[in-house]
Amino acid sequence: MRIYVIFLVVISLFASAFSDSILEYPSEIESRHKKAAEEDVNLHCTTWRFAAEMNNLAPWKTIPVECADYVKDYVMGKGYVTDLERVSEEALIFASSVEFSGDGKDIWIFDIDETLLSNLPYYIDHGFGLELFDHSEFDKWVEKGVAPAITPSLKLYQRVIDLGYKVFLLTGRKESHRLVTVENLINAGFQNWDKLILRSPEEQHKMATLYKSEKRDEMVKDGYRIRGNSGDQWSDLLGTSMSQRSFKLANPMYYIP
Amino acid sequence: MRIYVIFLVVISLFASAFSDSILEYPSEIESRHKKAAEEDVNLHCTTWRFAAEMNNLAPWKTIPVECADYVKDYVMGKGYVTDLERVSEEALIFASSVEFSGDGKDIWIFDIDETLLSNLPYYIDHGFGLELFDHSEFDKWVEKGVAPAITPSLKLYQRVIDLGYKVFLLTGRKESHRLVTVENLINAGFQNWDKLILRSPEEQHKMATLYKSEKRDEMVKDGYRIRGNSGDQWSDLLGTSMSQRSFKLANPMYYIP
Incomplete structure (x- = not known):
């Protein structure tokens, strides 16, 4: 034992x-x-x-398949919202630093999708950019008019108007979506913009960079000073009549040339 | 028991x-x-x-103190080199896709510091961007002429020349550093550039964006088509006479307006 x-x-x-x-x-x-x-x-x-x-990338149609989880984790987690907050803060610092002439000609341009309004609920149901873009499916989502505000952008938007800028909304959405877009924007808390510019039928097939450049050219011709421009695509920001400072919001889900 | x-x-x-x-x-x-x-x-x-x-940031002079280890880990680890390899690969894909007219007027612009040559050995000794930029200390480093090649950029450089582009080097370095820059470039493996453009004494205090835009304007006036432009600063890439495609190399250590 x-x-x-x-x-x-x-x-x-x-x-x-x-x-x-x-x-x-x-x-x-x-x-x-x-x-x-x-x-x-x-x-x-x-x-x-x-x-x-x-x-730096050539035009791309879907995110890399091996990055599906990475993109999902980024947009659903802290990374995306932290990036959106930062760009809003930086834009506000600049907006506050501009010296105004007081003639009402200082403007700030905002893109709409993934800049003021979030289509994340749509992309949650469509693989976060892994699926090829489906125009008719996306149109159905837009026509619901329920896209939520990107909160840090709403904050910037309101402050920019309070500072005395005129706000021009310049979107790739089509003219036939004007009503639902206005309703969606108002329901999400956006008010008091000065112009809402949508694509006319004849502009439907223009590259975004060209379409947006032409619209900015007109603004400059009308005597406006484009002080700031917020967009999630470089095609919102580059081209002619570029703004004094551009602010690129993160968007790892899709690319518009 | x-x-x-x-x-x-x-x-x-x-x-x-x-x-x-x-x-x-x-x-x-x-x-x-x-x-x-x-x-x-x-x-x-x-x-x-x-x-x-x-x-998206206002001009900055040093990296955030709390990010000192982060920046060090990034530039000394796999992150920086992976990013540099990617931008070189993307640039090469584009360079190979351009259809040439064969008149010798298609050019590619390269910046030098942190684009072709790496000053990482200097920044290892100077806090990876945590210290305020010291012109005279940095000049001493430049005058040694020992900056190593950024290997992925050297690969792109050689392929771009093989493809038939003329290569213009457009740097913020001053004219008095021409000789040591040429020696450094050759020792690092760079050859056969067509023009090396440095800042003349009267250009010394121009903003980089303006100085580089003016130099690009001259190229366009001389009938050149700027197909690609590789640089680690947005001031290498933005402004007038922008290239058909720009390639932004990573550089988290310093900012040149």
Whole structure:
């Protein structure tokens, strides 16, 4: 009996000392491999996102399939909202620093989709950019008129109007969506814009950069000073009659040339 | 004795079962808090880096002090080199897609510092952008002429020349650094550029955006088609006579307006 008990003691001490390594060794290797693979995907997709946001990519139609979870985690988690808050804060710092002439000719341009209004509820149901863009499906969503405000942009919008800027909304949405867009904007808290510019039927197939540049050219011809321009696409910001400062909101889900 | 041994068995089994939680509970809390704090800094600094790279920030003179380790880890780790490789690959895809007229008027512009040559050895000794820029210290580094090539850019550079583009180097470096710059470029593997444009003494205090725009205006006036432009600063890329496609290399260490 005594030997048996001593044996038990030795076994149990032995087990106590080595149980971790004996029991957990394979799962540790596994989890290390899994972690390394996750880090690789994370690195690759962060690089992709940067390249997309810096306008370094060729026109793209869907997000990379291997980055589906990464994009989902980013837009649903803290990353996206933190980025949106930051750009709103930076824009406000600039907006407040502009010295006004007081002639009512200082304007701020806002894009609408993914700038003032969020289509995230639509993209939650459509793979966060993994699915090819479906015009008729998206039109149905737009016609519901229920897109929520991007909260940091609403804050900037209100402050910019309080500061005395005229606000021009310049969107790629079509003229036939004017009514539902106005209703959606008002329901989401946006008021007192000065102009809402939508695509006319003959502008339907123009590249966004050209369409928006032409609209800005007209503003400049009318004597307006474009002080700020907020948009989630570089096609909102680049081209002719560019604004004094442009503010690029994050959007890793789709690209409009 | 028997009771003593049974006591030992119980104790050792008990220890085996609970040792982890008893011994590691406080350090687990600590490490969880530390991890959460690290995640917060990581999120904040990633947002800052995005805002910087998307040109959303007001002109900045140093990196945020809380992001010192983040920037160091990024430029010394896999992040920076992966981003540099990606932008080089994307530029090459575009460069290869351009249809040439064959009249020798298609050009590619490269900036030099942090685009072709890396000043990372200097920034390793100067806090990765945490220290205020010191002109005379940096001049001493430039005059050594030992800045290494940014390898992915060297690859792009060589391929662009092979494809038949003329290469114009457009740098904020001053004319008095021409010789040492030429030596440095050649030692780093760069050859066969068509023009090397440096700042003349009277251009010394011009904003980079204006200086580089004027130089591009001259190229366009001379009949050149600026197909691509690679630079780590938006002041390399924006302004007048912008290139057909611009490629923004990452640089989280400094900002040139």
